[in-house]
């Protein structure tokens with residue numbers, strides 16, 4: 266297979282072009298075209314035809330196809346189901362917030378983390394996404410919608426820490442001044458708690474926002490709903506978060522999907538308070554999205570839980586749910602497409 270040119274850094278591209286006998290400014294032109302969302306080499310009108318042909322022989326360049334697009338009537342949220350070059354499908358969601366347009370991207374095709382409440386993991390992991398494929402989600406959502414994207418969240422399908430080398434390269438590309446130039450402070454990365462990944466990010470000291478999907482502060486509950494907890498226990502996770510804060514100075518956001526009679530008890534709120542003592546954090550309570558295949562149901566105590574945290578000095582917000590009318594949460598649209606594919610409808 267030809268090399269994926271969108272995954273290359275400007276330095277790598279410059280080195281290859283030098284080898285092809287081209288001047289350095291060519292690589293800057295090509296990098297700019299790629300990061301403006303050019304879907305083919307033919308579009309690069311200021312590059313000679315012969316070089317465009319040479320590039321076409323060497324590198325892979327195309328735009329992902331939109332397999333399906335849904336626009337929420339309620340809030341303008343757009344959900345894309347992309348078909349990748351190998352026929353796999355992934356999802357991207359574009360949300361319009363007051364603070365800017367935010368794209369939620371996928372980092373893998375499927376996921377192997379096995380969280381009991383999550384639709385993305387039902388079929389396991391198929392493969393990792395390349396840095397270029399992550400970049401394309403941002404670029405083509407921007408191009409298709411005509412909206413300037415200012416924020417990125419890695420909260421779609423997949424576990425970013427399970428594909429960290431590619432994710433780090435994606436961050437370098439999307440942050441690049443000659444590319445989309447999206448600031449690290451406008452990027453959030455969410456993990457189910459893969460501790461070596463958290464430690465590696467801490468060492469790098471990037472200024473992005475780390476979100477940790479906590480979902481339970483006690484081992485017994487967390488073991489039950491998140492298999493990752495058996496490999497990386499919650500006590501060790503809190504310790505890694507504490508170190509992360511000390512190294513980076515960045516406050517962590519803890520995601521907490523509220524599940525009826527599983528993780529919504531008062532004692533669990535109290536335990537969160539205890540565990541977060543001395544570590545500035547923020548708890549984001551998410552009303553559970555019903556996944557048809559799962560017996561877990563949404564909690565009826567979201568506001569009480571929030572109040573209990575707040576009364577004890579922990580900042581807690583309830584996530585506003587966008588795109589409820591278009592299956593905009595993780596993995597649901599891909600599941601549906603897979604179902605339809607299987608049944609041959």
Ligand code: SAH
Nearest residue numbers: 383420423424455456457478520522553554
């Ligand atoms: N793998 C990463 C990022 C993807 S999931 C992670 O686990 O953080 C993005 C967020 O949605 C996570 O916090 C995840 O736990 C949450 N989530 C998954 N399924 C959900 C559901 N049915 N209802 C509410 N939140 C859900």
